[in-house]
Amino acid sequence: MESDTEVADRLAAISSESSQPDRLTEYLSLLKSLLETSSLSSNGLIIFGRLIITSPSMTMYVGRRVLGLYITVLCAGTSMEKKGTAQLHLEKRDEESISTWEEIGKNAFQGEENGEIRKDVVEGVLNGGGISGWCDEQVTVLKHLYAHLLQLEDDWYGAAKALMQIPLEGTSRLISDEEKLAVYIKIVRLLLECGEWGQAQTYFSRASLLIHVTKDKETNLAYRLSQARLFDFSARFNEAAQKYHEVSFDGAVAEEDRIQMLKAAVTTSILAPAGPQRSRVLAALNRDDRVHTALPSSLSVMLRKMLLEYIVRTEEVKEFEQGLEDHQRAKVEGGGTVLERAVREHNVGACGKVYDNISFEALGNVLNLDSDAAEMTARRMIEQGRLRAWIDQPLHSLYFESRSSHDADAEAQGTAGGLGVEREEKDVEPRLWSERWDDRIRETSLKVEALAEQIQQKGLIPIAAVA
Numbered sequence: 001m002e003s004d005t006e007v008a009d010r011l012a013a014i015s016s017e018s019s020q021p022d023r024l025t026e027y028l029s030l031l032k033s034l035l036e037t038s039s040l041s042s043n044g045l046i047i048f049g050r051l052i053i054t055s056p057s058m059t060m061y062v063g064r065r066v067l068g069l070y071i072t073v074l075c076a077g078t079s080m081e082k083k084g085t086a087q088l089h090l091e092k093r094d095e096e097s098i099s100t101w102e103e104i105g106k107n108a109f110q111g112e113e114n115g116e117i118r119k120d121v122v123e124g125v126l127n128g129g130g131i132s133g134w135c136d137e138q139v140t141v142l143k144h145l146y147a148h149l150l151q152l153e154d155d156w157y158g159a160a161k162a163l164m165q166i167p168l169e170g171t172s173r174l175i176s177d178e179e180k181l182a183v184y185i186k187i188v189r190l191l192l193e194c195g196e197w198g199q200a201q202t203y204f205s206r207a208s209l210l211i212h213v214t215k216d217k218e219t220n221l222a223y224r225l226s227q228a229r230l231f232d233f234s235a236r237f238n239e240a241a242q243k244y245h246e247v248s249f250d251g252a253v254a255e256e257d258r259i260q261m262l263k264a265a266v267t268t269s270i271l272a273p274a275g276p277q278r279s280r281v282l283a284a285l286n287r288d289d290r291v292h293t294a295l296p297s298s299l300s301v302m303l304r305k306m307l308l309e310y311i312v313r314t315e316e317v318k319e320f321e322q323g324l325e326d327h328q329r330a331k332v333e334g335g336g337t338v339l340e341r342a343v344r345e346h347n348v349g350a351c352g353k354v355y356d357n358i359s360f361e362a363l364g365n366v367l368n369l370d371s372d373a374a375e376m377t378a379r380r381m382i383e384q385g386r387l388r389a390w391i392d393q394p395l396h397s398l399y400f401e402s403r404s405s406h407d408a409d410a411e412a413q414g415t416a417g418g419l420g421v422e423r424e425e426k427d428v429e430p431r432l433w434s435e436r437w438d439d440r441i442r443e444t445s446l447k448v449e450a451l452a453e454q455i456q457q458k459g460l461i462p463i464a465a466v467a
Contacts, residue, residue: 007034007044011051020061027052027066035073035108042117046124053139054130065091067138069101074122075145076105084179085166086144089137119149126162136173140166151190160190160199181210182219188226195327197233204230217252225261232264233327235338237272241265241281245288259294263323266291266299270306270320271328271338274345275386282307299323309350311366312343344369348378349387352400359397371396390440 010030017023034044052058052067068090080086090098109118122145131139147162164187168180184207191200204226211223228243244265248258266285272278285291286307292300302320305312321329321339332341344367351358351366364374378398381387388401 004043004047007047011048015051015055015057020059024062024065027062028069031066031070031073032104035104040108040114040117042120042124045117045121046128049121049125050128053125053132053135054128056132058132060134063132063134064138065093067135069097071138071141071145072098072101073105073108074118074142076102077109078145078148080145080148084182085140085168085175088141119146122146122149136167140173147186147190156190156194157196160187160194160196163187163190177210177213178216178219181207181214184210185219185222185226188230189222192226192229192233195233197230197327200226201230201234221247221250221252228261228264232268235330237268237338237342238277238281241269241272241285244268245281245285248290259290262288262290263295263299266295266303267323267328270302271342273342273384273386274349274381275384279307296323306346309346309353311347311350311354314368317343344377345381345386348374348381351398352387352389355400357392357397357399359395361396363398393437 007030014023014026014030017026031048034041034048049067049070052063052070055063068088071088072090075082075088082088109115122142126139126142126146143162143166147159150156150159150162163183166183168175168183184203187203188200188207191197191203207223207226211220214220224243225247228240228247231237231240231243242265244261247253248261248265250258253261269278269281269285272281282303285303291303298316298319302312302316304310305316317339321337324339328339329337332338336344347366348363351363360371360375360378363378364371367374367377369377375391375396375398378387378389379391382389382391390399390401391397392399
């Protein structure tokens with residue numbers, strides 16, 4: 001094995017060669033000797049690679065050919081997908097020797113220890129700075145390789161950073177929109193793996209501007225799945241559930257992965273805020289037979305309880321919580337986790353199916369909250385148009401405006417007390433509470449006057465004689 005000093009001296013001697021063919025032959029001979037040594041060293045290979053991409057006297061005739069075979073050696077034996085910007089275009093005259101150099105690379109970097117040397121070499125070459133402009137394509141492939149090696153070690157953020165450093169705009173190379181899109185989506189997926197969804201959203205926005213250019217099914221699928229996961233991370237659970245459910249029907253996805261997508265759809269639908277939109281998502285999932293046959297029974301039971309607006313108990317919440325991801329356990333404003341808030345709001349709506357009205361103290365007992373927190377939960381749902389109800393502040397009670405079933409006598413008569421005063425159903429409008437309170441008083445006063453007038457007309461109460 002040659003020492004670092006010997007490698008540097010040999011490189012200096014080769015650089016002084018006047019004949020370019022001789023210089024090319026010497027470079028490749030040195031590279032081969034560095035790879036076929038009994039004890040592989042990263043330092044010599046780093047010195048070699050750094051000289052090729054930074055030397056101001058390096059000609060393109062020699063540099064492109066040597067660097068192309070150097071990268072071929074480093075990529076040999078890896079599972080990196082070589083397409084788009086990760087594809088290396090070699091000189092035609094070198095295509096015949098590719099298999100020979102790949103075999104040299106496989107032998108040199110086989111084994112865990114030598115595999116680590118490969119990563120050190122790639123990292124050392126890329127981190128030196130001063131890279132010449134003529135080798136953008138080769139350096140881009142090297143960055144893809146570095147990202148791939150980091151990904152194998154589950155260093156998702158490091159792999160994403162390596163891809164972020166690939167220049168896609170304003171370079172001398174002509175990069176198609178489809179190739180840019182592939183890089184952006186890969187960055188998004190890596191960032192989502194490590195929970196960096198804020199940065200992932202930035203690159204997803206760039207991908208959204210280019211998604212129309214591709215007809216590749218795999219790219220479109222990756223885009224849709226990334227969108228679902230971004231909705232999930234940003235707590236837009238209704239949209240996440242819909243996207244996950246759509247992906248779960250895609251035949252290009254393996255059966256096991258489709259079931260995982262379905263499970264994610266059910267989970268996010270349960271975490272979604274209570275309201276009409278979630279009810280539609282729950283109904284769509286409930287109609288999917290796979291929910292009841294392929295998923296754990298606890299999930300399907302929880303989904304049906306949410307759909308039918310049954311009150312969910314604490315022990316059921318704890319069982320469901322065990323399957324949540326870290327970001328789905330996040331704390332929310334007002335206290336508690338995302339799941340606890342979703343269940344609280346659901347139980348408020350479920351109470352409306354059982355009671356005409358309920359005190360906030362009793363509602364707090366159902367929600368495991370104090371009466372003030374229970375009132376705040378109901379107030380927020382009403383303000384957001386997700387609960388048809390109104391608050392009687394003096395009585396400290398919640399009155400529900402509609403129920404799925406009514407009292408049998410009232411249903412038969414269709415009137416209040418049989419006096420022809422019809423009950424009106426009105427949509428809950430997001431207005432100021434003072435305005436709604438005034439309207440309630442006005443409506444109640446008009447109804448009282450109408451009742452008094454009808455009582456007099458029917459002669460149910462005799463008018464007192466005037467003295």
